[in-house]
Amino acid sequence: MTTESSYGVERRDVLKGVGAAGLAGLAGCMGGSSGEQISWHAGGQSGTYYPLSNEFKTIVDGNTDHSLTVQSTGASVENVGSLGSGDADFALIQNDVAYFARNGTSLETFEGNPVESLRGVATLYPETIHIVVRPDAGIESLSDMEGKSINTGDLGSGTQVNALQILETVGITTDDFDQQNADFGTAADQLRDGDVEAAFVVGGWPVGAVADLAETADVELLNLDSDTRDDLKDAASWFADDTIPAGTYSDIDQEVNTVSVQAMIATRADYSADVVEAVTAAIFDNLGELTIKTDFISVDTAQDGMSIELHEGAARYFE
Template sequence: MRRNGRVSGVARAARLLVAALCSLLLLTSCSGPLAGDAGEYTIAGGGTHGIYYAYASEISTQLREGGLDITVTSTAGSLDNLRRVADGRALLGFAQADAAADAVAGTGAFSKPEPIRAVARVYDEYVHVLVPESSSITGLGDLRGKRVSIGDENSGVRVVATRALAAAGLSEGDFTPVSLGLDDSVTAMQNGEIDAIFWVGGIPTPGIERLAVTTPLRLLPIPADVVETMNSEHNGVYRMSDVPEGSYGTHSSIQTMTIPNYLIVSAGAPDALVSEVVATIFAARPAMSKRVPVAALLDRRQAIFTAPVPLHPGAEDYYTSHRL
């Protein structure tokens, strides 16, 4: 397959994926982890307004062009994606590093260690705490007594929101938690039904961009002491950063924190299959980034840093053979 004079590696990758999957299905008699329904496979994305879903859609498009029958499933977010990959309902998924760390350790929302491995560190996500521009809320402490969307029950957003608010000195009794995903949070803020939204995602997140057009927004800063407290209790995966000036119409940069984001797979996935998944996403990066800008951030030198989640051996094979 040739595009604009360049040979694409996607077709080859997908053919090898199909072969690997067929071998797996023969071994599993079409049951158990990674077995699809009539040969159909899924990537666990998030809500349809978020970057997870957009990125997953691009990956599935690239794989389908090579002949693999794979689609995107809308989900509640990181926790949901981790469970779907662990129990075989999804071949691939996106997850925040903090939620993935809990999954492999069997802590937090997970009652036992889950068989999760990393394919790649794909990009870092920014924590957004959003309020209407006209709001009197200026910091996390001002959320006391307010209606705060903290994400779906099975989302990574909820993990971050509850930890950040606790680190800022607020318990659930100090505010009114509202369990909404991004799609419903956007609608609720447009209707004046909530006072603030927690969101974790790349910049720009499509749903927030659209919300900012109809409802001018401000982002609340996340102080360094809040991040330090969170890191002392949760694997040290959080980093200080800034939301750039101009994001979502803002007039200055805002201090916040970032969380690495991983593409994940089951520990039981065949090595050859995972190696070819990695080859596909790197070969397709230029095409994907035209529609999902964060895809341009995929970098072989950074993709291997997925601790505390181990890389899948198939991913390790790819990175070893493509050392810079």
């Protein structure tokens, strides 16, 4: 395992200093003197994936000869499909969705159709489940969400997957509520306008859309008691206890107990091991250049919760 040491600095200097001939040998699949044009799929612009991915772009562009293009997407499930088809080279996804996809289980999209080319690079930070409710909706527990109008996230997104898993744990199926599907920004507008009574938002706190909503509307975050959290963890082993600190969002002055999954970087098995290693090294040798999730992203925790096998290039760096 490498750290921000003389070895990391040395490695970074080598990667930046590789000339045309050396670069061709490094990446294998490149021609000419320019580096690889890397397709990186993120998430919605109102969440955490997109701005964090753009910080990764700045690091990769500045510390390698490669160039990274960030695309806004519907996040985890869509991103897995893009990796499987080869439309994306890297993507941010949730660790639970990664497991479902690689093993062809649990989700209709992947049931019996595993994405065998999916590979892991690194885990990053907890993806906190925010259950945002209108104060006048009468929702004080998950069971109270029966019969309500609820935005469960973009259709096919990791957010929708988690929302339905959570509701099913207390016996609420899609027949028991009015399901709306939209991104975080639209969900915030729906809550503000009274079009939905609750919305699931999954992302490392503070999520921009939730922060903006709390500044302009009266909203609450649903607190999950210990028994509910235990039930959720028993039903789905990828959930972990999480807490949103008091004061994270305007007028929410008490800590909120909830659960989380893990955000991770993924790639595809057939992508160049040399490029994957170079990108991984650039990011984790230059974590000081990040401004987002800096308390969580580290070399030491980058394999915590990794739910699928590592890509060869990532394994070279971390092992």
